[in-house]
Amino acid sequence: xxxxxxxxxxxxxxxxxxxxxxxxxxxxxxxxxxxxxxxxxxxxxxxxxxxxxxxxxxxxxxxxxxxxxxxxxxxxxxxxxxxxxxxxxxxxxxxxxxxxxxxxxxxxxxxxxxxxxxxxxxxxxxxxxxxxxxxxxxxxxxxxxxxxxxxxxxxxxxxxxxxxxxxxxxxxxxxxxxxxxxxxxxxxxxxxxxxxxxxxxxxxxxxxxxxxxxxxxxxxxxxxxxxxxxxxxxxxxxxxxxxxxxxxxxxxxxxxxxxxxxxxxxxxxxxxxxxxxxxxxxxxxxxxxxxx
Amino acid sequence: xxxxxxxxxxxxxxxxxxxxxxxxxxxxxxxxxxxxxxxxxxxxxxxxxxxxxxxxxxxxxxxxxxxxxxxxxxxxxxxxxxxxxxxxxxxxxxxxxxxxxxxxxxxxxxxxxxxxxxxxxxxxxxxxxxxxxxxxxxxxxxxxxxxxxxxxxxxxxxxxxxxxxxxxxxxxxxxxxxxxxxxxxxxxxxxxxxxxxxxxxxxxxxxxxxxxxxxxxxxxxxxxxxxxxxxxxxxxxxxxxxxxxxxxxxxxxxxxxxxxxxxx
Ligand SMILES: Cc1cc2nc3c(=O)[nH]c(=O)nc-3n(C[C@H](O)[C@H](O)[C@H](O)COP(=O)(O)OP(=O)(O)OC[C@H]3O[C@@H](n4cnc5c(N)ncnc54)[C@H](O)[C@@H]3O)c2cc1C
Numbered sequence: 001x002x003x004x005x006x007x008x009x010x011x012x013x014x015x016x017x018x019x020x021x022x023x024x025x026x027x028x029x030x031x032x033x034x035x036x037x038x039x040x041x042x043x044x045x046x047x048x049x050x051x052x053x054x055x056x057x058x059x060x061x062x063x064x065x066x067x068x069x070x071x072x073x074x075x076x077x078x079x080x081x082x083x084x085x086x087x088x089x090x091x092x093x094x095x096x097x098x099x100x101x102x103x104x105x106x107x108x109x110x111x112x113x114x115x116x117x118x119x120x121x122x123x124x125x126x127x128x129x130x131x132x133x134x135x136x137x138x139x140x141x142x143x144x145x146x147x148x149x150x151x152x153x154x155x156x157x158x159x160x161x162x163x164x165x166x167x168x169x170x171x172x173x174x175x176x177x178x179x180x181x182x183x184x185x186x187x188x189x190x191x192x193x194x195x196x197x198x199x200x201x202x203x204x205x206x207x208x209x210x211x212x213x214x215x216x217x218x219x220x221x222x223x224x225x226x227x228x229x230x231x232x233x234x235x236x237x238x239x240x241x242x243x244x245x246x247x248x249x250x251x252x253x254x255x256x257x258x259x260x261x262x263x264x265x266x267x268x269x270x271x272x273x274x275x276x277x278x279x280x281x282x283x284x285x286x287x288x289x290x291x292x
Numbered sequence: 293x294x295x296x297x298x299x300x301x302x303x304x305x306x307x308x309x310x311x312x313x314x315x316x317x318x319x320x321x322x323x324x325x326x327x328x329x330x331x332x333x334x335x336x337x338x339x340x341x342x343x344x345x346x347x348x349x350x351x352x353x354x355x356x357x358x359x360x361x362x363x364x365x366x367x368x369x370x371x372x373x374x375x376x377x378x379x380x381x382x383x384x385x386x387x388x389x390x391x392x393x394x395x396x397x398x399x400x401x402x403x404x405x406x407x408x409x410x411x412x413x414x415x416x417x418x419x420x421x422x423x424x425x426x427x428x429x430x431x432x433x434x435x436x437x438x439x440x441x442x443x444x445x446x447x448x449x450x451x452x453x454x455x456x457x458x459x460x461x462x463x464x465x466x467x468x469x470x471x472x473x474x475x476x477x478x479x480x481x482x483x484x485x486x487x488x489x490x491x492x493x494x495x496x497x498x499x500x501x502x503x504x505x506x507x508x509x510x511x512x513x514x515x516x517x518x519x520x521x522x523x524x525x526x527x528x529x530x531x532x533x534x535x536x537x538x539x540x541x542x543x544x545x546x547x548x549x550x551x552x553x554x555x556x
Contacts, residue, residue: 044438044456044463044465046439070459071440071458071459074423075423075427075439077424078386078423078424078427078428078431079427079428079430079431081387081428081516082387082427082428082431082432083431085511085516086516087385087387087516087517088386088387088424088516088517089422089517090421090422090423090424091421091422103520105523107421107525108317108419108420108421108522109308109309109317109419110305110308110309110418110421111525112308112309112310112525113309113310113311113317113522113523113524113525114522114523114524114525115420115519115520115521115522115523116519116520116521116522116523117517117518117519117520118517118518118520119516119517119518120518153436154436154437154438154465154466154467154468155465155466156463156464156465157453157463157464157465157466158463158464159461159462159463159464160461160462160463160464161460161461162460162461162462166460174556198556206477210479216457217459217460222418222421223415223416223476223477230555231555231556240306241308242305242418248528252553252555253528253531254546260533260535263308265530265533266528266530267528268531269531269532269553270531270532270534270546270549270550271531271532271533271534272534272542272543272546273533273534273535273542274534274535274536274539274542275539278539279539279542279543282539282540282543283543283546286543286547287556
């Protein structure tokens with residue numbers, strides 16, 4: 001079996017989810033060709049990557065083309081599939097060979113159910129972050145280019161960076177996430193304080209972002225980032241499926257919520273029923289003491 | 293500006309859907325509604341035409357029940373709503389769904405004598421969360437494609453400027469028309485219908501196109517993936533719940549458990 005794996009890079013290195021995709025390809029026993037495309041500054045990455053991967057895949061005799069299920073990967077996978085007339089699946093959590101095709105499992109309904117999908121022939125699949133261990137070694141990554149880069153797609157007029165520092169939630173080992181229950185921007189800052197002490201990063205629910213307490217790049221969930229850290233601390237988060245689907249892969253979950261019925265407790269290893277504004281300062285103090 | 297919004301009818305996204313005894317998702321407690329991201333697309337479109345003129349039309353593929361979301365859409369600023377009856381295509385995957393939508397759009401455009409300037413889709417549906425239909429549709433229609441748009445501004449010379457959401461910022465792009473776009477969550481929420489608009493919407497007729505009558509090439513009718521069934525996700529074991537009067541006692545207890553579990 002031949003697999004084409006698209007490696008997504010950030011600051012020049014493969015992102016964590018792309019390393020997981022390599023493991024998924026290895027698990028299929030596939031011959032792997034790893035590729036990556038450089039994107040001209042005025043072009044949209046989706047257009048360039050779609051065209052470059054299609055050019056590589058068209059005559060390459062690949063049985064499967066794999067992406068990380070990132071914003072980019074989830075848009076490019078079906079576009080590539082459309083051009084190759086292959087079956088596509090986004091957000092796969094497991095992929096198995098099945099005769100000449102594949103059997104894929106993916107979450108639906110925000111992760112409260114999973115569906116099985118069969119693809120009879122060639123497949124283009126994006127792999128959900130946290131589904132496989134990261135590969136320890138990376139094969140040589142071939143640079144591919146879009147043959148028609150000058151003509152395709154739409155040109156960028158202006159790029160606006162999100163205010164604030166860049167975050168890498170997907171590769172974070174510890175995440176302290178705040179929800180609407182943090183109550184205010186000042187109290188939301190407690191999440192940042194705890195994250196800093198633990199060497200982690202801050203996550204947020206959609207309401208916390210819509211209240212302007214933190215910027216959008218911190219969103220965890222269905223329309224934010226899918227994360228699987230060692231420890232996830234959810235503060236004033238109710239546990240709506242759209243949020244839980246993005247963090248239920250975390251290895252250890254601590255939840256603080258004043259409502260003992262909050263659904264977040266259903267997925268928590270430790271659930272503290274209480275006022276987050278009283279609990280968090282005490283936790284911060286204790287962790288500070290522990291670290292000396 | 294003529295805008296068409298593709299709308300999927302989905303179960304209420306605030307209800308947790310679990311598998312029933314028959315192994316199928318139990319939708320009995322979830323009222324049908326327009327997919328959230330499609331309603332964001334409609335609101336963005338309606339705001340645009342309110343400022344700049346034009347009309348917003350809605351297109352939904354599905355059985356007669358889908359009139360629920362179409363009537364709702366007609367009550368919040370859509371002028372026309374079309375339904376493509378999916379009889380004969382109940383097993384459609386994203387590829388076939390997009391091909392049917394593309395063929396229906398072509399037919400409506402031919403009847404109208406002009407293409408829609410913009411075809412909008414929500415970035416994904418809240419039930420299957422595949423995020424594939426708009427991508428297949430844009431490829432099929434071979435029109436310029438911009439994803440995760442949160443704002444559009446006045447077109448000039450047959451183009452429109454769109455603000456595209458990125459993981460860490462935004463791009464303003466210039467999209468030649470006609471174009472296809474997916475819409476993410478703008479800063480605002482969709483409006484609620486006024487009673488009188490609801491009443492008027494109920495009386496409006498929804499033209500129905502039969503999927504089997506649409507001009508589709510044979511290859512475009514064959515699903516590329518097959519749905520084989522559902523399974524329960526592995527259950528997370530319920531952990532320890534700490535309920536102490538004093539916050540300090542709760543925190544002390546948490547540190548005991550963390551030490552025992554060798555975490556942090
Ligand atoms: C299409 C769509 C996509 C979405 N995508 C996402 C997504 O990607 N990510 C996301 O997070 N959401 C998403 N949402 C929103 C989601 O449905 C929920 O509304 C959201 O996750 C709830 O956020 P929350 O837990 O912060 O707020 P709430 O649900 O309002 O919960 C606040 C919680 O804080 C608790 N609380 C209040 N005060 C205190 C206190 N002093 N101490 C302790 N606890 C307190 C309350 O008991 C409550 O449980 C999406 C919704 C839709 C429709």
